Amino acid sequence: MTALWTSAEIEAATGGTASAPFEVTGITFDSREAGPGDLFVAMPGTAHDGHDFITAALQNGASAVLSRKPLHCPHIVVDDVAKALESLAKAARDRLDPKAVVIGVTGSVGKTSTKEALAAALTRSRKGHVHRSVKSYNNHTGVPLSLARMPRGTCFAVLEMGMNHAGEIAGLTRLVRPHIALITAIAPAHIENLGSIEAIADAKGEIFEGLEGRRIAIIPDDTPQRDNLVRAARGHAEEVITFGRSDNADISALHAVDSTGLGSLVTARLLASELTFTLSQRGDHWISNALAVLAAVEAAGADLAAAGLALGDLGGLKGRGERHVIALTGGEALLIDESYNANPASMAATLKSLGEERVTGRRIAVLGAMRELGAESEREHRAIAEPALVAGVDRLILIGPEYDGLAAELTGRIAVDQVADVSAATERLTASIAPGDAVLVKASNSIGLARLVDALAGGRTPAGQEALR
Ligand SMILES: Nc1ncnc2c1ncn2[C@@H]1O[C@H](COP(=O)(O)OP(=O)(O)O)[C@@H](O)[C@H]1O
Ligand SMILES: [Mg+2]
Structure with missing residues (x-):
């Protein structure tokens, strides 16, 4: 198997020192997830310090450790483990082929659902490796981890970004540097910290600050915050695409019927074509997520027909339907x-x-x-x-x-x-x-x-x- 990282690459990215040359095929900061071939990242946390779990990670088969202190196993010593993981994330993003497409996904709800559906849609088009964040790893540690896990040779990367406070997405998007930034929906989640729905929209809109390359913003039309989001996007994006049920949206559902009881039959108007597909997941929110997926697939220049097929056989996500x-x-x-x-x-x-x-x-x-x-x-x-x-x-x-x-x-x-x-x-x-x-x-x-x-x-x-x- 091709190495995800060689110790020399990790040294170069982090400024750390390896005990001896080694290669890893995976990376994790959860000792319970660690397995053969993995680099265990001993992250400092608020409640626990990853250094207390090194033995557990090694017992589970981890091959090497990124650590603050020298160990009796293959390792790389760095001054600051969290910063080193971020440096590895940057290096992973830097080594991507210039033709690869990076898609950042945020929003109040529907991030993981849309991320999974989009990754499934891109995988169906069989253009090359599709990398995605696992689970909801979308915060200041999850995003660097998801990036650091991105294999060389990735064609499409779909990365979820989340936040509890203003300014968080701004930091994450500068790490992800998406070519396409997608906001799924704006709703009063985390309103406790942010104060108002406008503030929530502003915080999500920070995702556009990291756009580069073709710089496309994809925005939900069915929200009172639409105009604010479009304004935020215009400062950074070359193209703004809206999606939603109404005709005013650039990408919209012309027909959507749920007559079968097995999901919906949807005809979507896209930028350059129409697509009729079945959607295995039930509910209006899934029609919205599917339109967002198709907008991103079209923006990425991937195969829309393949995406339609993928939407027809999405399985339910654990805990999300x-x-x-x-x-x-x-x-x-x-x-x-x-x-x-x-x-x-x-x-x-x-x-x-x-x-x-x-x-x-x-x-x-x-x-x-x-x-x-x-x-x-x-x-x-x-x-x-x-x-x-x-x-x-x-x-x-x-x-x-x-x-x-x-x-x-x-x-x-x-x-x-x-x-x-x-x-x-x-x-x-x-x-x-x-x-x-x-x-x-x-x-x-x-x-x-x-x-x-x-x-x-x-x-x-x-x-x-x-x-x-
Ligand atoms: N576009 C949407 N609008 C409203 N609710 C949604 C949408 N997409 C998914 N949901 C609902 O929100 C729940 C959480 O979805 P998920 O994709 O995990 O969101 P997130 O990753 O943003 O927390 C799902 O179980 C579903 O009930
Ligand atoms: Mg999530």
């Missing part, structure tokens, strides 16, 4: 795992999709709190009433005091159980789930609703499709 069939006595129920993330926009979008599921039983939603809403928290949790009613939800299992207002508002109109924690919610759901039911499970990741999903669906294969991971 993965579907599980639960075998029960007398039949089956459907469990939709949205346990990874929740904010007002994604809550409304997925409740709407639940309403569109064909069910012979009931529609049940198990909802945990949406985090980081600050002063808006109470109002936003209560505001779930409308999408829940419109979706025809039959039963709600609500976790935590954040839902006091919603429970009060809906009691008597929908069967509502309010419980203290995930264990209690798991018990309620297990006791009440019946054949034919469709269950939406959604909360911010920190609530831990993944445990409920594991308890009900653990070990079972996702419905219909292989998980896209």
